[in-house]
Amino acid sequence: MWLETLCWPTSQLTHEDTEYKLPYLRRALAVSDTEVRVFASPWSAPAWMKSNGALNGMGHLLPEYYQTWANYFIRFLEEYDKEGISMWGVTAQNEPIDGDIPEFAFNCMGWTAESQTEWIKTNLGPTLRASRFNATKVMILDDQRFLLPAWADVVLADPEAAAYVDGVAVHWYGDPFFPADALTATHNHHPDKFLLNTEACEGSYPWEIQKVALGSWHRAENYAADIIRDLNHWVTGWIDWNIALDMNGGPNWVSNFVDSPIIVDDELQRFYKQPMFYAMGHFARFVPPGSTVLDAGVEQGDLLSVVAETPDGFTVTTLLNTGDIELEVSLTDPERGHLNLTLPARSLTTAKWM
Incomplete structure (x- = not known):
C-alpha cells in the first residue's frame, strides 16, 4: 500500500498536517498487517521562491532558491520522522507541466x-543523499x-541526475487518449528505474457532470482495466488519489469534485464502499507486493488479463470481461494442464493455483 501526502510545511508542520494527515497516516499504519x-x-x-510570486x-x-527548496x-522529512512517519519516497514535483498553464487553479x-x-x-539529489534520509x-x-x-529520456540521459533517481511516477488522466506503449518504451530505455502510477480518480473530466456515482460498476471496470494495462506495461503499483x-x-x-472508492455521508453518519474499492482490493488481494508479472497477459476485444507469480509461489490470472455477454476462456499451464472458465458479463475474475 502507498499513501500520498500533498502539502509541504514551512518552519513547522501546519494545521493540515497535525489535524488531518498525521492522524490518518497513524491509523493506516496501525490497522495494516502489511507494510505501508x-x-x-x-x-x-x-x-x-517562485517567478510569479503565487502558489x-x-x-x-x-x-x-534551488538549494533552499x-x-x-529535508526539513519535511525530519518533521514527519519526528511524528513517527518515515517516508519511503518523494516525487520531484506533482504534475510539473501544470505550472505552464495560465491561471491554473491548483497549487x-x-x-x-x-x-x-x-x-x-x-541540489535535491546530493542534499538527500548526504542526509540521514x-x-x-x-x-x-x-x-x-x-x-x-x-x-x-532527458533526465536520465544525464548520468549525474540518473544516479539519484529511482523511478518514474505517472498519473492516469491521459490514459484513455494515449496508449500504454509509452510505459514499455520507458522501461526498455531505462530498465533499472521502476514505474509507479501515483494518482488516479474517476469523475475528473470537465464533461463528467456526475462527479460521485454511487455503485458504478463502469468506474470499477475503468480502474481494473487501467491497472491491468499498467501491470502489463511494467508499472509496479497503482494508487488512488483519495x-x-x-x-x-x-x-x-x-471545487474540483471527483469520485472516490469510499464515499462518506456525514448527514446520515454512514459510508459506502464503492465498486472501485473492491476492484482495487481484488488486485491487492491476489497480486500482493513482491509479485512478478509474466509476459502472458492479453487485451483482446472485451477481455483483458494479467498473469503474475506471487511471492509464495502461486500463479494468478486476473481476467476482466467488459462485455455484455459471458466469455468462455481456457487457461493453459505447461505443468498443470488446462482450466476452462466462464467469465460472466461485466465481471472481474481471478484464478489462482500452485
Whole structure:
C-alpha cells in the first residue's frame, strides 16, 4: 500500500498536517498487517521562491532558491520522522507541466525536463543523499504518460541526475487518449528505474457532470482495466488519489469534485464502499507486493488479463470481461494442464493455483 501526502510545511508542520494527515497516516499504519509505504509529492514551493510570486498559475522555482527548496525536502522529512512517519519516497514535483498553464487553479510549480534534471543533480539529489534520509526513493515526472518516454529520456540521459533517481511516477488522466506503449518504451530505455502510477480518480473530466456515482460498476471496470494495462506495461503499483470523499466529491478548495472508492455521508453518519474499492482490493488481494508479472497477459476485444507469480509461489490470472455477454476462456499451464472458465458479463475474475 502507498499513501500520498500533498502539502509541504514551512518552519513547522501546519494545521493540515497535525489535524488531518498525521492522524490518518497513524491509523493506516496501525490497522495494516502489511507494510505501508508512504511517499510525498510537492505541489508548490512558497510563493516567495517562485517567478510569479503565487502558489498557483504560471510560475517556476527561481534558480536562486534551488538549494533552499532542496533543504525544505529535508526539513519535511525530519518533521514527519519526528511524528513517527518515515517516508519511503518523494516525487520531484506533482504534475510539473501544470505550472505552464495560465491561471491554473491548483497549487502548482512548473518544471521542464531540463530544469528538473539540473535541480536533481545539483541540489535535491546530493542534499538527500548526504542526509540521514539517503534511502528515500526519488521519482521524476509524476505527470501524464504522454510525456513519456521523452521526459525520462532527458533526465536520465544525464548520468549525474540518473544516479539519484529511482523511478518514474505517472498519473492516469491521459490514459484513455494515449496508449500504454509509452510505459514499455520507458522501461526498455531505462530498465533499472521502476514505474509507479501515483494518482488516479474517476469523475475528473470537465464533461463528467456526475462527479460521485454511487455503485458504478463502469468506474470499477475503468480502474481494473487501467491497472491491468499498467501491470502489463511494467508499472509496479497503482494508487488512488483519495482515501474518502463526501457525497459531493469533496471537500476541495477549488471545487474540483471527483469520485472516490469510499464515499462518506456525514448527514446520515454512514459510508459506502464503492465498486472501485473492491476492484482495487481484488488486485491487492491476489497480486500482493513482491509479485512478478509474466509476459502472458492479453487485451483482446472485451477481455483483458494479467498473469503474475506471487511471492509464495502461486500463479494468478486476473481476467476482466467488459462485455455484455459471458466469455468462455481456457487457461493453459505447461505443468498443470488446462482450466476452462466462464467469465460472466461485466465481471472481474481471478484464478489462482500452485
